[in-house]
Structure formats: C-alpha cells, structure tokens
Amino acid sequence: MRSQTQRRVFLVAMAGLAAFLVWGMAGLPRFGTFAGAYSQFLNAHAVAQRAATNVVAAITFDYRGFDTMGEEFILFAAVVGVAILLRTQRDEEERSPTEEAEGRHAPAASNAVRALGLAMVGPIVVFGVYVVAHGHLSPGGGFQGGVVLATGALLVYLSGEYVTLRRVRPEHLIDAAESAGAGGYVAIGVLGLAMTGSFLENVLPLGRPGALLSAGIILPINAAVGLEVAAGFVLLLSEFLEQTLVLQPRGGGTP
Amino acid sequence: MIGHLPQLVAVWLFAVGLYGIVTSRNLVHMVICLSVAQSSTYVLLLSIGFRAGGTAPIFLDVPVGTRAVDPVVKALALTDVVVGATVTALLLALAVQAHKRHGTLDPEEFRSLRG
Amino acid sequence: MTVLLAVVLLGVAAAGTATVLTRDPLDQAVAASFFGLLLGVLFLVLQAPDVALSQITVGAVALPLMILLALAKIRRQEGTRSGQGAGSPPERPEGRR
Numbered sequence: 001m002r003s004q005t006q007r008r009v010f011l012v013a014m015a016g017l018a019a020f021l022v023w024g025m026a027g028l029p030r031f032g033t034f035a036g037a038y039s040q041f042l043n044a045h046a047v048a049q050r051a052a053t054n055v056v057a058a059i060t061f062d063y064r065g066f067d068t069m070g071e072e073f074i075l076f077a078a079v080v081g082v083a084i085l086l087r088t089q090r091d092e093e094e095r096s097p098t099e100e101a102e103g104r105h106a107p108a109a110s111n112a113v114r115a116l117g118l119a120m121v122g123p124i125v126v127f128g129v130y131v132v133a134h135g136h137l138s139p140g141g142g143f144q145g146g147v148v149l150a151t152g153a154l155l156v157y158l159s160g161e162y163v164t165l166r167r168v169r170p171e172h173l174i175d176a177a178e179s180a181g182a183g184g185y186v187a188i189g190v191l192g193l194a195m196t197g198s199f200l201e202n203v204l205p206l207g208r209p210g211a212l213l214s215a216g217i218i219l220p221i222n223a224a225v226g227l228e229v230a231a232g233f234v235l236l237l238s239e240f241l242e243q244t245l246v247l248q249p250r251g252g253g254t255p
Numbered sequence: 256m257i258g259h260l261p262q263l264v265a266v267w268l269f270a271v272g273l274y275g276i277v278t279s280r281n282l283v284h285m286v287i288c289l290s291v292a293q294s295s296t297y298v299l300l301l302s303i304g305f306r307a308g309g310t311a312p313i314f315l316d317v318p319v320g321t322r323a324v325d326p327v328v329k330a331l332a333l334t335d336v337v338v339g340a341t342v343t344a345l346l347l348a349l350a351v352q353a354h355k356r357h358g359t360l361d362p363e364e365f366r367s368l369r370g
Numbered sequence: 371m372t373v374l375l376a377v378v379l380l381g382v383a384a385a386g387t388a389t390v391l392t393r394d395p396l397d398q399a400v401a402a403s404f405f406g407l408l409l410g411v412l413f414l415v416l417q418a419p420d421v422a423l424s425q426i427t428v429g430a431v432a433l434p435l436m437i438l439l440a441l442a443k444i445r446r447q448e449g450t451r452s453g454q455g456a457g458s459p460p461e462r463p464e465g466r467r
Binding site: 003006007010011014017018021022025026028030031032033034036038039042043044046047048053054055056059060064068071074075078079081082085086137138139141143144146147229232233236239240243 | 258259260261262263266269270273274277278302303304305306307308311312313314315319320323324325326327329330333334335336337338341342344345347348349351352
C-alpha cells in the first residue's frame with residue numbers, strides 16, 4: 001500500500017514539474033532557428049584560426065580544452081572507483097581462469113564464431129586508430145576512437161577466448177596506458193604553459209587545414225584521450241569479467 | 256506545439272526515467288532508468304542547437320560559410336555521452352557490491368537493515 | 371521539422387518508455403541497447419555525426435555488456451548463497467566463514 005501512495009504522490013509532483021518545464025521550454029526560440037552569436041562566429045572563423053576542419057573538435061580540444069580535461073578526469077576517477085569497488089575482497093580468492101573454464105558448462109563458441117571474431121579484431125583496431133588520428137578533420141576524435149579500440153578487446157572475449165584476453169591485456173600495461181593518457185593531457189598543457197605562459201595554449205605549428213598534421217596540439221591531445229578512454233574501458237570490462245569468471249568466495253564455494 | 260516536439264520528448268524521457276527510479280524494486284533496473292533520464296539532456300541540448308537546413312559543422316568537403324548547426328552543444332554532448340556511461344558502470348559496481356553484502360537488490364530492503 | 375525527424379523522436383520516446391516499463395533487468399539490457407541505437411539515429415538526423423558515433427559505440431555495445439556482466443555476477447552470488455543454506459536471511463551472513 002505504501003508503494004501505491006508513493007506512486008500517486010510522485011505522479012502529482014511530476015505533473016507539476018513537467019508543466020513548469022514545458023512552460024519554460026515554450027519560451028525558447030522555435031525549433032530550427034537558433035541564432036547564437038558564439039556558434040556563428042566559430043563556424044565562420046574556426047577553420048581559419050585553428051586550421052582544423054572539424055569545428056567541434058576545435059572547440060572540445062582547443063577553445064575549451066580545459067573543460068575537456070576535467071571531463072577526462074571524471075572518466076579516470078570513475079574507472080578508479082570501479083577498480084576499487086570490485087577489488088578482491090578478504091573473503092574471496094582468485095581461481096585460475098583455465099580451471100574455471102573447465103568447470104563451466106557453457107557451450108564453447110563454434111569455430112566459425114571464433115574465426116570471424118578474431119579476424120575482425122585487426123580491422124577494428126585500425127579503424128579505431130583512424131578515428132582517433134583524424135579527429136580534427138572529420139567526425140571522430142579521442143573519445144569515440146577510444147571506445148572503438150576497446151570494442152576490439154571486447155571481440156576477443158566474445159569469440160570465446162577469455163583466457164587469451166587475459167594474456168593479451170596484461171593488467172599493469174593497461175593501468176600504465178591509462179595513467180599515461182590522463183597525464184599526457186596535462187603534460188601537453190604544461191608544455192603550453194612553459195612555452196608561452198598560458199596553460200593549454202596551442203603551441204605546435206598549425207599547418208594547412210585538411211592535412212593530417214595540422215591544427216597544432218589537437219592531434220597529440222586526441223591521441224592521449226584515445227589512449228586513456230580505450231585503456232579505461234578495457235579496464236572496466238576486465239574488472240566485471242574478473243568478478244564473473246574468476247573470483248569466488250574463499251573456501252571453495254559451492255560446486 | 257509541434258514545433259516544440261524535441262523539447263517535449265526530452266521532458267517526457269526525463270519524467271519516464273524519474274518514474275522508473277522512484278518505483279523501482281531492483282537496483283540494476285534503477286541504474287538503467289537513470290541512464291534513460293540522462294539521455295533526455297542530450298536530446299534537449301542537440302535540439303536547441305539545430306538550425307533548419309543546416310549541415311554538420313565539419314568543413315572538410317563543404318566550403319566555409321555553408322549554413323551549419325551549432326557546434327558548441329555538440330561538443331558538450333559528445334564528452335557527456337562517454338563520461339555518463341562510465342559513471343553508470345560505477346553505479347553498477349556499487350549495485351554488485353551491495354548485493355554481495357546484503358543479499359538483496361531491493362532498495363526497500365536496505366531501509367530496514369541496521370548496522 | 372521533417373517527417374523523418376518527427377518519426378525518430380516518437381520512436382525514441384516509445385523506446386525510452388519501453389525500457390523503463392521492462393521490469394526484469396535482463397530484458398531491460400536488450401531494450402536499453404535498442405534505445406541507444408535509436409538515440410544514435412536521432413543524433414544523426416540532427417546533424418551531429420560525432421555524437422552519434424559516441425552514442426552507438428557506448429550505448430548500444432559497451433553499456434548493455436556491462437549490465438549483463440553485473441547480472442551474471444549477481445546471479446552467481448545468489449547461487450552460492452542459496453547453496454550454502456536454504457533460506458539464508460537477507461542480512462549480513464553470520465560471522466566469517
């Protein structure tokens with residue numbers, strides 16, 4: 001009964017809030033007629049100023065690079081949080097994944113799945129690197145490319161090869177890669193600070209818009225962010241997988 | 256009214272997600288409803304910056320000066336999507352540990368546990 | 371406001387409602403994946419290809435996977451707990467094993 005009253009009270013309150021929100025939204029300009037001065041200025045001048053044809057990447061990593069650094073550290077903190085939460089507790093122990101795999105009764109992946117999955121890992125990694133490297137030219141960048149790279153590792157697991165996944169992603173290397181990505185961003189900012197006195201100033205040569213090596217520091221920042229996001233997601237994945245497949249209560253658990 | 260359809264959809268998604276959170280009996284279900292409520296903000300942001308007849312603000316193959324949509328809100332939404340998913344993963348880890356400690360995923364049960 | 375945009379917006383609203391109204395978390399993972407895909411399509415129609423790329427990789431692939439892994443772990447914990455003693459109380463287990 002208490003949940004019924006809870007539901008009713010919520011519906012009444014939500015109706016009030018929704019009415020308020022809709023009244024506020026009605027004051028916005030009509031859909032499709034946005035005329036913000038900042039965005040119009042950027043669309044007209046960003047390519048000339050920053051030699052980056054992707055204006056969104058120029059905003060994210062150059063004009064507002066400081067905010068993106070904060071977002072990247074939110075991601076870093078969340079991954080660290082997951083690693084802490086899912087650490088081996090005192091009443092758990094690790095079981096070798098090979099003997100765990102023998103004990104499980106799940107059907108093994110067929111050879112077709114295994115072959116196709118492993119064959120696609122290469123193209124996915126290449127595609128991820130392409131998305132990261134061309135962030136300042138076409139849609140893409142560190143965040144998207146990093147997630148695509150992490151799905152390459154995911155494919156190895158889905159093809160039924162968790163043991164291979166553990167061998168291929170040594171944990172210390174992933175931790176080091178993630179920290180290197182997060183620290184690399186700050187290092188690039190400090191480089192700008194050292195050379196011109198303002199943090200995250202664009203100090204590398206700007207080049208010609210449309211060329212791969214252009215837009216100054218956007219390319220190194222993309223690489224750092226891509227490294228960090230990819231390592232972060234692989235770490236998240238392995239933490240959850242370890243919980244499911246490897247950890248078990250101390251004392252043998254139940255067969 | 257139809258001209259404000261995107262904003263209405265955003266408000267609806269937010270309301271629906273909030274309803275799911277309030278009336279949920281399972282922690283994992285609650286986390287997924289939270290991500291639905293989060294996505295309402297992306298819809299709202301991107302619909303505000305839209306300009307009718309505009310193209311994406313990427314001038315690799317179109318000349319500078321072509322009518323394009325607002326790039327600032329896209330920059331906001333882009334990092335938001337990835338970071339939001341990571342925070343959702345953190346909440347899922349919390350749910351797993353809560354179940355390990357208390358044996359239940361029902362938020363109503365947590366209230367009666369002491370110490 | 372084209373017909374395509376209106377259709378995709380209504381589809382997103384319907385998928386979001388369906389995701390919330392699905393009570394079982396296992397079914398909800400699939401519904402959330404579909405919702406993420408539709409959201410990616412909406413972002414594409416709103417001329418935001420990079421946001422759509424993020425949303426599809428994250429919301430349709432990475433997030434449902436983590437939900438499924440969390441559920442697998444929880445189900446495994448429940449199996450262990452019920453195997454130790456029938457009807458163990460939902461409070462903290464008695465002392466250290």
